[in-house]
Amino acid sequence: MGTILLYYKYVDIEYPIAIQKWQRELCTTLGLTGRIIIAHEGINGTVGGTDEATAAYVQAMTEHPLFGGIDFKTAPGGSHAFPKMKIFVKNEIVNLGIDPSQLTVKDGGEHLTPEQVHELLTNPPADLVILDTRNNYESAVGTFAGSITPDIRYFRQLPGYIDENVDQFKDKTVLMHCTGGVRCERATGYLNQKQVAKKVYQIAGGIHRYIEQYPDGFFRGKNYVFDQRITVAANSDILGSCLHCKTPSDEYFNCLNALCNKHFTSCASCIDSFQKSCSARCQSMLHEKKAPERIPLQKI
Ligand SMILES: [Zn+2]
Ligand SMILES: [Zn+2]
Numbered sequence: 001m002g003t004i005l006l007y008y009k010y011v012d013i014e015y016p017i018a019i020q021k022w023q024r025e026l027c028t029t030l031g032l033t034g035r036i037i038i039a040h041e042g043i044n045g046t047v048g049g050t051d052e053a054t055a056a057y058v059q060a061m062t063e064h065p066l067f068g069g070i071d072f073k074t075a076p077g078g079s080h081a082f083p084k085m086k087i088f089v090k091n092e093i094v095n096l097g098i099d100p101s102q103l104t105v106k107d108g109g110e111h112l113t114p115e116q117v118h119e120l121l122t123n124p125p126a127d128l129v130i131l132d133t134r135n136n137y138e139s140a141v142g143t144f145a146g147s148i149t150p151d152i153r154y155f156r157q158l159p160g161y162i163d164e165n166v167d168q169f170k171d172k173t174v175l176m177h178c179t180g181g182v183r184c185e186r187a188t189g190y191l192n193q194k195q196v197a198k199k200v201y202q203i204a205g206g207i208h209r210y211i212e213q214y215p216d217g218f219f220r221g222k223n224y225v226f227d228q229r230i231t232v233a234a235n236s237d238i239l240g241s242c243l244h245c246k247t248p249s250d251e252y253f254n255c256l257n258a259l260c261n262k263h264f265t266s267c268a269s270c271i272d273s274f275q276k277s278c279s280a281r282c283q284s285m286l287h288e289k290k291a292p293e294r295i296p297l298q299k300i
Contacts, residue, residue: 002078004034004227006208007061007070008093008182010042010105019043019066022089030056033082033224037093041100043067044093046226048081069236073180073208081227094183098190099158109176109190109200114210117203120175121145121218127198129172133158133187134179135225137263141240141250142207142221143232144177149199155183159190169197179223182205205232222250239255243278244270257282258294 013019016038024035027047033052034047047057054074061067091102110119113138120128121144130147132139139149148168148208150161162169174197176184184202192200203210211234221239224230230252240250243264253271254263257277262278285291 001076002050004046004048004075004077004081005054005057005076005179006046006073008042008044008180008205009067009070010093010184010185011066013038013042013066016040020087022090024085025056026060027085027087032057033079033085034089035082036085038087038089039091039093039100041104042093045234046076046082047085049079053079055297071209071266075225075227075229075232077227077266080207092186095154096159096183096186096190098159098186103116103179103186103189103193105185105189106187107192109188109192109202110173111204112175112201113204114213117175117201117210118217120201125173127172129169131169131172131174131176131191132178133176133183137252138179138224140265141252142219142223142234142237143239144175145168145218145220147229151191155187158187162191162194166194166196169194171196171198173197173199173201175203175204177210177272178206178243179225180208210280240265242267244274252293253278254294255279255282257262257285258295259285260291261294 019038028052030049032049036045087203130144131144132147132149135153136151141176142147152158152161175189178184188200188202191197195240207219211219212224216235219234220237222233224231238248238250242249243266247267249265249267250264253264253266260282263280274283277286
């Protein structure tokens with residue numbers, strides 16, 4: 001067993017390609033796997049490896065003039081949690097679809113510590129609105145009690161959701177939340193730019209840091225994560241339901257039909273009777289060999 005590191009930092013990076021080259025060498029030397037995105041606006045990474053390798057990675061980052069002061073979140077795991085190392089240079093470190101010149105973290109909402117969030121939710125103001133900025137398949141298995149959960153498949157659909165539902169936030173105190181905090185940095189800024197909400201807050205370190213301190217607090221169910229674990233239980237509540245029979249379940253599967261590959265929750269008995277597919281249609285496509293079977297991720 002090793003470690004998975006989750007981190008991000010918004011910082012001006014003049015030469016992303018040079019940072020990409022350095023990261024590639026560093027990660028190769030240390031035998032790390034995962035995914036790192038670099039942009040002029042910053043860096044966002046999830047990397048897995050041995051305890052020693054991830055500690056060396058943290059040290060190399062801390063010593064770099066641009067990457068000091070990062071809040072590295074850790075989880076049990078290792079290099080087997082990801083198929084390989086992917087390092088991209090993109091326009092944004094999370095894809096909100098808004099040019100960083102139009103919206104920066106400086107526009108973002110005020111950060112609350114997990115303690116402050118817990119206090120806010122223990123004694124909520126009458127005008128409090130909680131907004132989950134994550135995708136529908138993430139909020140389906142866990143979210144803050146009373147949170148709005150937009151039915152979006154991609155983060156870049158969130159601005160459209162906010163535009164269409166802007167009245168929902170008029171004169172409200174809004175608490176926004178996501179997995180580790182990176183999405184809310186600019187999503188809170190997007191809402192702030194609308195100039196409708198009374199106050200916009202985000203959680204420093206996101207759901208990850210909140211449930212570390214308050215596993216049985218206001219976040220119920222499981223935190224969806226982007227590694228082989230898929231979800232991390234905060235408490236024993238089951239919020240998700242089987243796609244087929246609607247009984248409570250928050251275990252994820254990808255449809256065996258490679259042309260479909262739908263990501264869904266199912267109970268054990270339905271996943272058996274539908275032969276690992278999401279629908280009778282996908283099941284019959286596979287049966288009649290009209291679609292190839294998805295190659296499962298290798299579990300090491
Ligand atoms: Zn079922
Ligand atoms: Zn399917």
